[in-house]
Amino acid sequence: MTSLTAPRRTAAADTGSARTGRRPLSRKHREWIAAALFLAPDCIGLLIFVGIPMVLSIVLGFFQVSGFGSYTWIGLGNYRRMFSDPLFWSSLRITGIYVVVLVPLLFVISLGLGLLIKQKLPGIGVYRTALFMPYVISLVVVGLLGKFLLDDQVGAVNRAMEAVGLSGRSWLGDPSLALVSLIAVTTWVMMGYYMIIFLAGLQEIPQEYYEAAKLDGAGPWTTFRNVTWPLLRPTSFFVLLMSTVAAITGGLDLVYVLTQGGPANSTSLAIFYIYQQAFVFGEYGYAAAMGSFLVLIMVVLSAVIFALTRGGRFDDGE
Amino acid sequence: MLQHGNDAEPPRPPRRRSVLAAAAGAATALAAPALLTGCGAAGSGGGTLKFWNFYGPEHGPDPAVNRQSDWFTGIVAKWNATHRAKIELVYTPPQIYQNGSKLPTAFAAGEGPDIFLLSPGDFLRYYNGGVLADLTPHMDKAVIADYGTSLASRTVDGKVYALPMEVEPLAMFYDVGAWEKAGLSEGDIPTTWDEMLDRGDKLRSNTRAGLIFETGPGYYQNFTWYPWMWQGGGDVLDKQGDVSFDSKATRQALQLWSDAVRHGIAPRTLPAAGDVIGAFQGGNVGMWQQGIWNVASFKAAAPNFRYGVFKLPVPPGGRYVTSLGGWSFCANAKGRNPEAAAEFCGWALGTMEDDCIDRMVDWCIGAKSDIAPRTSALERGAAKGGYDSAVMKTFKDDIFPGGRPEPRYPPVVYKAISDAIQGTMLGGDGVAGAASRAAQSMAAYTKSYKGASLV
Helix, strand or coil: CHHHHHHHHHHHHHHHHHHHCCCCCCHHHHHHHHHHHHHHHHHHHHHHHHHHHHHHHHHHCCEEECCCCCEEECCCHHHHHHHCCHHHHHHHHHHHHHHHHHHHHHHHHHHHHHHHHHCCCCCHHHHHHHHHHHHHCCHHHHHHHHHHHCCCCCCHHHHHHHHCCCCCCCCCCCHHHHHHHHHHHHHHHHHHHHHHHHHHHHHHCCHHHHHHHHHCCCCHHHHHHHHHHHHCHHHHHHHHHHHHHHHHHCCHHHHHHHCCCCCCCCCCCHHHHHHHHHHHCCCHHHHHHHHHHHHHHHHHHHHHHHHHHHHHCCCCCC | CHHHHHHCCCCCCCCHHHHHHHHHHHHHHHHHHHHHHHHHHHHHCCCCEEEEECCCCCCCCCHHHHHHHHHHHHHHHHHHHHCCCCEEEEECCHHHHHHCCHHHHHHHCCCCCCEEEECHHHHHHHHHCCCECCCHHHCCHHHHHHHHHHHHHHEECCEECCEECCEEEEEEEEEHHHHHHCCCCHHHCCCEHHHHHHHHHHHCCCCCEEEECCCCCCHHHHHHHHHHHHHCCCCCECCCCCECCCCHHHHHHHHHHHHHHHCCCCCCCCHHHHCHHHHHHCCCEEEEEEECHHHHHHHHHCCCCCEEEECCCECCCCCCCEEEECCEEEEECCCCCHHHHHHHHHHHHCCCCHHHHHHHHHHHHHHCCCECCCHHHHHHHHHCCCCCCHHHHHHHHHHHHHEEECCCCCHHHHHHHHHHHHHHHCCCCCHHHHHHHHHHHHHHHHHHCCCCCCC
């Protein structure tokens, strides 16, 4: 059947091209066009919703914007203001602590959970679902839950502490604890997502390697160090990069609901401060300048992560 | 049929390229109107004016919310029945309207609503942005006198740019049951700061905060803190608009809140996530500095709960003052039809017609529990029995008369004050340093400030 239809199609194509005087597209060109068509919606979407706003935001950083349609060119004025704004530097410092604590914590907990739920245990699906569940809950709801759990007087956390003879703390009202509480709630929300990514990575590792390691007499730690860890490199890179980006640019919802940046600016992450300048104070130009600077920091940090992990590739001779 | 079929060209299956082309064409045809509609919406908008608010139309289990929504839908329906320019209410939940980005984003995009509600804290930003229409031509002259000082923070160069629909004084609410349980009587109602801290200390327990001041940073916290500073004779700016924040009165007000927290009398966070009625009912509150609007909330959600109110206590040698909040109607000077929008504001709240005065009375004693900002409406509301209950009588006769309208400071000034309050109350900063830093920050800003008078 194939031998009958194929020449017929070619003949039709030949007739067509003879009629139009054009050569038929090669397979490579046809594939290229198909790929372009499939990619086009994504590219157009990215251009419209990410590319153009990003360029506009960078441009906006050179203007003083009233928030009511008035734009005044001030060159580097917003950037000069940014460099002399102690609250911006304070927010960057808080973001730095947040990233440095949250990213490794998320990494370790998610990997540990990934290893645990990879085990073939009865009812493992229930555990996987339970651990992933916080990720699908609205962050506003999570924030409110956190507020009730961490309440000074009647919160479950303080109640539990008092039950074991410890005195309760003001988790969200004490500047020395509020950021810790924010990190804890964020970890609880995000760990399920990265756990699933680690689980996917772990399931990609061929079982034969584990069997070979077992035959060689390797214990759990040696197996993890010599088999799991190196073969998880692409997944680890992905988790590291994504959680770092999420930590720098995310957190706004939870800060907004849990602390409003307080107490005494102790949870005012850079992203919250930028939000506040733009949408509470109407300083859109200044916020755009700070946003551009934050993107620059993120690009540099991503490049460092790429360089240190070689992009999660295996092609390094190992 | 067979013959016919033989004559006709056999149908050809659609080719992949034509399918793709057709799909692309269809997608373009579907997307184009949507995109063009989106682009064309700016400024075109049709003839109906949009009135953004956080009351209605909205219906739920809370009867107070429903009454407030009915008031809004009622006045818009009445306007629409008698005027050519039609108005449509657009509801936004209070949390999003008051603290969110919806309203500022809409104005930044040139899509601000034609009519909207505005608080004094936001007045200058919107006025300086040129989006507030002058409402004076649409008001009866006598109304300006009828409003009295309620218009001060909404007026620039003698022109009125926002019409208040309510006045909301702050007072101290207390749990009568907890009060009695602590061995306190009505005679123990505090009149000085020291007495207030002492009562708070007596009322507190493991699960009950003795005395609550607002803890979250924001315009509202500043609004609740101002009276403590004013009572000592202090102010943020003097009458000339120069910074006067770094004063003894400021430092003692900052110290009061700091001491209350440091001694464990006031909590660092609000109980019940800030749900006032829930916290009182749950027995988690002794005293709480709150506004008159909670009277309606108690009536709706906890009618049998025993609570009382009293005037904010004063420092030694001080004079009683409280903050007067409240929202107002504004018209967008850059909207679809600023003239009609301004006319609506004037018609709704700014004439001496009986209907207009009754409208304000209905809002302040029917839909809500507020002080009417106009003398005529306050008197009529009192005559109708709106202030006969013990709590409302206290608000009208004792608490409101010493009130001062919420100031209209711009964001930089607000933020400097907020940082001083937060730093001293919760961050352990010294009051002298905090007051001085805030004053310097404000001074640097006011030197280059251009816009309507800050005071």
